[in-house]
Amino acid sequence: MVFIHATGVRIPVGTPILNPPSEAGFLVPSNNGSIDGYLNWQTPISCIATIDEKSQFWGMYGMVNQAIEQMVCETHGEEAWEKIKEMAGIDVDVFISNEGYPDDYTYRLVAAASELSQTPAEEILEAFGEHWVLRTALEGYGDLMHAGGNNLKDFLVNLPNFHTRVVMIYPKLQPPSFDVSDVTENSLLLHYRTHRDGLAHFVVGLVKGLGKMFETPATITQRDSRAAGADHDVFVVTW
Numbered sequence: 168m169v170f171i172h173a174t175g176v177r178i179p180v181g182t183p184i185l186n187p188p189s190e191a192g193f194l195v196p197s198n199n200g201s202i203d204g205y206l207n208w209q210t211p212i213s214c215i216a217t218i219d220e221k222s223q224f225w226g227m228y229g230m231v232n233q234a235i236e237q238m239v240c241e242t243h244g245e246e247a248w249e250k251i252k253e254m255a256g257i258d259v260d261v262f263i264s265n266e267g268y269p270d271d272y273t274y275r276l277v278a279a280a281s282e283l284s285q286t287p288a289e290e291i292l293e294a295f296g297e298h299w300v301l302r303t304a305l306e307g308y309g310d311l312m313h314a315g316g317n318n319l320k321d322f323l324v325n326l327p328n329f330h331t332r333v334v335m336i337y338p339k340l341q342p343p344s345f346d347v348s349d350v351t352e353n354s355l356l357l358h359y360r361t362h363r364d365g366l367a368h369f370v371v372g373l374v375k376g377l378g379k380m381f382e383t384p385a386t387i388t389q390r391d392s393r394a395a396g397a398d399h400d401v402f403v404v405t406w
C-alpha cells in the first residue's frame with residue numbers, strides 16, 4: 168500500500184517520517200483503511216490517507232500532462248518544457264500515461280506555461296482543449312472518437328455518455344459530466360459539471376476542436392459560470 172502526501176508525493180507504508188519539530192514515526196494504515204484526512208508534515212501520524220480505488224488523491228491520469236508536454240514541445244521546443252516544469256516546481260522526468268498525478272500538477276504546469284509565454288492561462292487551456300481533441304484523442308483513440316458520432320451535433324448529443332467508455336480503459340478516471348438541452352438544428356446548450364475548478368476554457372477549446380474534427384466550425388460562448396456563482400457552467404454552442 169502507498170500513501171499520498173498532500174503535495175502528491177507517494178510514500179510507501181513503513182517509510183520513516185519526521186514531523187517537525189520533534190515527532191518522528193512510521194506511516195501506518197488508518198484504522199478502516201480509507202481516507203480520513205491527508206498527511207501533512209505537521210499533522211499527527213493517525214491523520215493519513217490511503218490511495219483507495221477512486222480517491223480524490225488519485226488526481227488525473229498522466230496522459231493529461233503528457234499531452235501538455237507534447238503541445239509545448241511542438242510549439243515551443245523541449246527547452247521550454249523543461250523550463251515550465253522547473254517554474255512549476257515539478258520534479259518529474261517522464262509522466263506515465265496511466266499513473267495518477269495530483270490535479271495541482273496540471274494547474275501548475277498551465278500557470279507556468281502562461282507565465283513563460285506571457286499568454287493568459289485561459290488561452291493556454293483553450294489551445295490545450297483543441298490539442299486534446301485533434302491530437303491526443305483523434306490520434307490515440309480514433310475508434311472511440313468516431314464511435315462518438317458522425318457529425319458535431321450527434322457527437323455533442325452523445326457526449327454525456329462519452330467518458331463511460333473511457334472509464335473502461337481508465338477505471339480510475341474522475342470524468343466531468345456533460346448534459347445537453349435546447350437542441351435545435353444548429354445549436355444547443357452544453358451543461359458541464361465537475362468537482363474541478365477553472366477548466367471552463369478547456370471545454371471551449373474541446374468544442375472548437377470537435378468543430379474542426381467534423382469540419383463544422385463551431386461558436387461557443389459561456390452563458391452561466393460556476394466561477395460567478397451559477398450552479399454549473401452552461402455554454403451556448405452554435406454551428
Ligand code: HEM
Pocket residue numbers: 226227228230231300304308311312326329330333337339340341342343360361362363366369370373374377
Ligand atoms: C478518447 C478520448 C478521451 C479520453 C481518453 C479522455 C480522457 C480523459 C482523462 C484521462 C481526463 C483526466 C481526468 C482523470 O484522469 O480523471 C479527462 C478529463 C476531461 N475530459 Fe476527457 N477524454 C477524452 C475525450 C474527451 C472529450 C471529447 C471531451 C469533451 C468534449 C472531454 C472532456 C473532458 C474534460 C472537460 C476533462 C477535465 C476534467 C474535469 O472537467 O473534471 N474528454 N478526460
